[in-house]
Amino acid sequence: MAERTGATFPIGYGLKVPEDADKVGAYWEERRAIIHATGFTIGPDRKILQACFATGPIGRIAAVDALSSIRGTKRRKAQGGT
Numbered sequence: 673m674a675e676r677t678g679a680t681f682p683i684g685y686g687l688k689v690p691e692d693a694d695k696v697g698a699y700w701e702e703r704r705a706i707i708h709a710t711g712f713t714i715g716p717d718r719k720i721l722q723a724c725f726a727t728g729p730i731g732r733i734a735a736v737d738a739l740s741s742i743r744g745t746k747r748r749k750a751q752g753g754t
Contacts, residue, residue: 682714684696687707689705689706689707693707696712697710698725699727708728709731710723710724710726711723711724711732711738713733713741721741
């Protein structure tokens, strides 16, 4: 997926239900064999900074919100915060 899209960041794609869903702590649905929307903001140290789990169409991380959050985190760190 990353090669096809030209993304310069890791992408989780083609995960198996329930094995991979359980590994990342995502909600999954047995009836339809799907993983519900699960979004992560991952820091340079590869640790999860934030996670967003949804069991329906509401609750996904929008790109503009992710960028705002990342900028805020960088600003706080630059000011000596966490």
